[in-house]
Amino acid sequence: MKVIKSLNGEPVPIPQVRKELDEAYEIDTKFENSRVLYSMCNSPPQIAREAHLKFIEANLGDSPLYPGTLILEKSVISMIGGLLHAPDTMAGSILNGGSEANILSLWIAREKRNTSKELEVVVPESAHYSIEVACKMLRLKMRPIPLDENYVMDFKAAKENIKENTCAVVGIAGTTELGVIDPIPQLSKLCEERGIHLHVDAAFGGFVFPFLELAGWEGKFPLFDFRLMGVRSITVDPHKMGRSTQPAGALLVREQSDLQYIKFNSYYLSSSVQHTMLGTRCSASVASAYAVMRSMGKNGYINMLQGCMKRTNYLCRLLKEEKFQPAIEEPIAPIVVIKFPQEYVEAIRKTLQESPYDWRVSVCRHPPGIRVVLMPHVRDDILPSFVNDLKLVCEKLKIR
Amino acid sequence: MKVIKSLNGEPVPIPQVRKELDEAYEIDTKFENSRVLYSMCNSPPQIAREAHLKFIEANLGDSPLYPGTLILEKSVISMIGGLLHAPDTMAGSILNGGSEANILSLWIAREKRNTSKELEVVVPESAHYSIEVACKMLRLKMRPIPLDENYVMDFKAAKENIKENTCAVVGIAGTTELGVIDPIPQLSKLCEERGIHLHVDAAFGGFVFPFLELAGWEGKFPLFDFRLMGVRSITVDPHKMGRSTQPAGALLVREQSDLQYIKFNSYYLSSSVQHTMLGTRCSASVASAYAVMRSMGKNGYINMLQGCMKRTNYLCRLLKEEKFQPAIEEPIAPIVVIKFPQEYVEAIRKTLQESPYDWRVSVCRHPPGIRVVLMPHVRDDILPSFVNDLKLVCEKLKIR
Numbered sequence: 068m069k070v071i072k073s074l075n076g077e078p079v080p081i082p083q084v085r086k087e088l089d090e091a092y093e094i095d096t097k098f099e100n101s102r103v104l105y106s107m108c109n110s111p112p113q114i115a116r117e118a119h120l121k122f123i124e125a126n127l128g129d130s131p132l133y134p135g136t137l138i139l140e141k142s143v144i145s146m147i148g149g150l151l152h153a154p155d156t157m158a159g160s161i162l163n164g165g166s167e168a169n170i171l172s173l174w175i176a177r178e179k180r181n182t183s184k185e186l187e188v189v190v191p192e193s194a195h196y197s198i199e200v201a202c203k204m205l206r207l208k209m210r211p212i213p214l215d216e217n218y219v220m221d222f223k224a225a226k227e228n229i230k231e232n233t234c235a236v237v238g239i240a241g242t243t244e245l246g247v248i249d250p251i252p253q254l255s256k257l258c259e260e261r262g263i264h265l266h267v268d269a270a271f272g273g274f275v276f277p278f279l280e281l282a283g284w285e286g287k288f289p290l291f292d293f294r295l296m297g298v299r300s301i302t303v304d305p306h307k308m309g310r311s312t313q314p315a316g317a318l319l320v321r322e323q324s325d326l327q328y329i330k331f332n333s334y335y336l337s338s339s340v341q342h343t344m345l346g347t348r349c350s351a352s353v354a355s356a357y358a359v360m361r362s363m364g365k366n367g368y369i370n371m372l373q374g375c376m377k378r379t380n381y382l383c384r385l386l387k388e389e390k391f392q393p394a395i396e397e398p399i400a401p402i403v404v405i406k407f408p409q410e411y412v413e414a415i416r417k418t419l420q421e422s423p424y425d426w427r428v429s430v431c432r433h434p435p436g437i438r439v440v441l442m443p444h445v446r447d448d449i450l451p452s453f454v455n456d457l458k459l460v461c462e463k464l465k466i467r
Numbered sequence: 468m469k470v471i472k473s474l475n476g477e478p479v480p481i482p483q484v485r486k487e488l489d490e491a492y493e494i495d496t497k498f499e500n501s502r503v504l505y506s507m508c509n510s511p512p513q514i515a516r517e518a519h520l521k522f523i524e525a526n527l528g529d530s531p532l533y534p535g536t537l538i539l540e541k542s543v544i545s546m547i548g549g550l551l552h553a554p555d556t557m558a559g560s561i562l563n564g565g566s567e568a569n570i571l572s573l574w575i576a577r578e579k580r581n582t583s584k585e586l587e588v589v590v591p592e593s594a595h596y597s598i599e600v601a602c603k604m605l606r607l608k609m610r611p612i613p614l615d616e617n618y619v620m621d622f623k624a625a626k627e628n629i630k631e632n633t634c635a636v637v638g639i640a641g642t643t644e645l646g647v648i649d650p651i652p653q654l655s656k657l658c659e660e661r662g663i664h665l666h667v668d669a670a671f672g673g674f675v676f677p678f679l680e681l682a683g684w685e686g687k688f689p690l691f692d693f694r695l696m697g698v699r700s701i702t703v704d705p706h707k708m709g710r711s712t713q714p715a716g717a718l719l720v721r722e723q724s725d726l727q728y729i730k731f732n733s734y735y736l737s738s739s740v741q742h743t744m745l746g747t748r749c750s751a752s753v754a755s756a757y758a759v760m761r762s763m764g765k766n767g768y769i770n771m772l773q774g775c776m777k778r779t780n781y782l783c784r785l786l787k788e789e790k791f792q793p794a795i796e797e798p799i800a801p802i803v804v805i806k807f808p809q810e811y812v813e814a815i816r817k818t819l820q821e822s823p824y825d826w827r828v829s830v831c832r833h834p835p836g837i838r839v840v841l842m843p844h845v846r847d848d849i850l851p852s853f854v855n856d857l858k859l860v861c862e863k864l865k866i867r
Binding site: 068070071073074075076077078079080081085090094096097103108109110111114116119120122123124125129132133135136138141142149150163164165166167170174196197199200204205206304314331332344345347348349350351354357358361363364366367427 | 473478526564
């Protein structure tokens, strides 16, 4: 398998192209073998793939050509909006992922202020790097707020850092590293009083917490959705726990009128107004999200999440039996961080990846540790051997 | 076919989901019927779809998991780089389309200047709206330059508008509306002298002009690629004339070191450095671009383009026989704009779309007219009836 340096003159016969694709596919990591323990991407069900392929030509950037796909998008937005208790004024789009949704939300927040003065965004230190990307692109000053003892944004520090020129506050529902939820109810109240745009990044949590709540976990975690009047926009990724194909990230705004701040004319298309960043909007994954949501239903997601949480708790129990320390005593999302002194974390991660262990994990910064995400494709029967390998690696590295 | 308002409780059976997808698909417009005459999207060949589906789980945002897909991406970038005569220092990525590539290029140009002063971007009035999006997001002042009598950026006006605070000039190779090429050789010389980032938007033209040049059209249009030393970055869309699935837009930069300006750490992934805007990078379409490029080869694209240009010239001839006026005497890309007085353009477009005509065309601003793109899926046998319908519509509207 090598890089092809230049375009061939004559066509390469299809069987040869297939062989080359097979070679590339062969060395790619697969989720099905359950050894990738940190990815938030998923292995979409068959119906999601089937729908994707069927709508592969559709481009919602030119929606008048695709009234059918547009209905699918409206349905997906409406279904997600329902899960997040959105009011009737809500509007949304399916974009190329949570990053694009986060960038758009801060762009809206900046434009609302209609000033050339430097504006600031208050974000938890645990924010996804797309928030940093957004701030740099949009020339917004990012004010990172330290985490409290529960690894969520310290509300008091956040409050102190909100100033006259703060145009947005970002709260996270299901942090990338730990799966915890920022004090969004308090932030909502504060932002509502101060007239500041509160954006909630629920890229991961948007397809987790609504179903856990329905499954009886109510009260075990704070509210984060449109029931909180200060929440102006929410990012949710169907291509993570929603089980759709990539790329599919949703941005929902409380008031459709907020989209006016990012309106553009694309004269050359039949739809002449755009509210998104990119001209071509992959619509195959919109159909995929529709198909998988319909075919799962609330009960399908509830069952899936209960399975993930069962495996999460099982892993925590196995870890504690071996005297490892999970960062979160009672996880509210299928993410486990195993605490280690900072100086050992990278060595553990690397050694776990090597032969004979062959595990792919990632690291957590706050607290320092090894991070495992229990996506639906991670089977429970591999967890004892993972914990055992972690033990062996720690012994090998003389950590314990 | 109606919008689904909320997520069902019980799973909807797969056959019912399929039926709903069929209903949506039914009302979507299809390229295969050859009545969509303005889209720059394409109907990808079978091998492109097959490759897409095979790599549907891959996420190049986390490339260490996908060494195979990464080789496919490097191959695609290298093949495109070869077509554009890129030097060895070149680097690039496949992004979600030309819009994202254009935004990234101007972001790089802004960061290079490393100043908080307001910077400007000189662009032709014919620029794609993603350039306007980029300028608004990045807080760059856009200086639109009028077009000359050949509908390309007026070089003299461009030169006069380049100032101390100009951080980038955008030239277009294959304008969205007319398919013409800006005076990029002159712009290149000027930008090189002045140390200004020259970005070339060849989203459409990048898979057109290199093959027409190989087919003997050399000298019929100006150079626009890395052979011009002032060209710092180029946008090329495999998902347009490259025949890949969506979303696939390439950004190539002359010097890999330019990417340092947009470097981010994504600690939670195994690849800790990102040079793109979005965390999840759809990789299925990268595999698709690879497969279709290999299976077409230079000769496949040359044949395809020669076919498109033959149909373009055929349409021009039919139009002239009926005393319609194509804006460009000898088109260099498969786009035809039929000139009409501004006040009639929208009425003609709308009437053509209605029964019994049922044609989808779009409009051109400079000059005012009806725009037709002769993509590979537009068959030649429909062109006489299109011209005849245009005649009937003009008679009906009492335009001629």
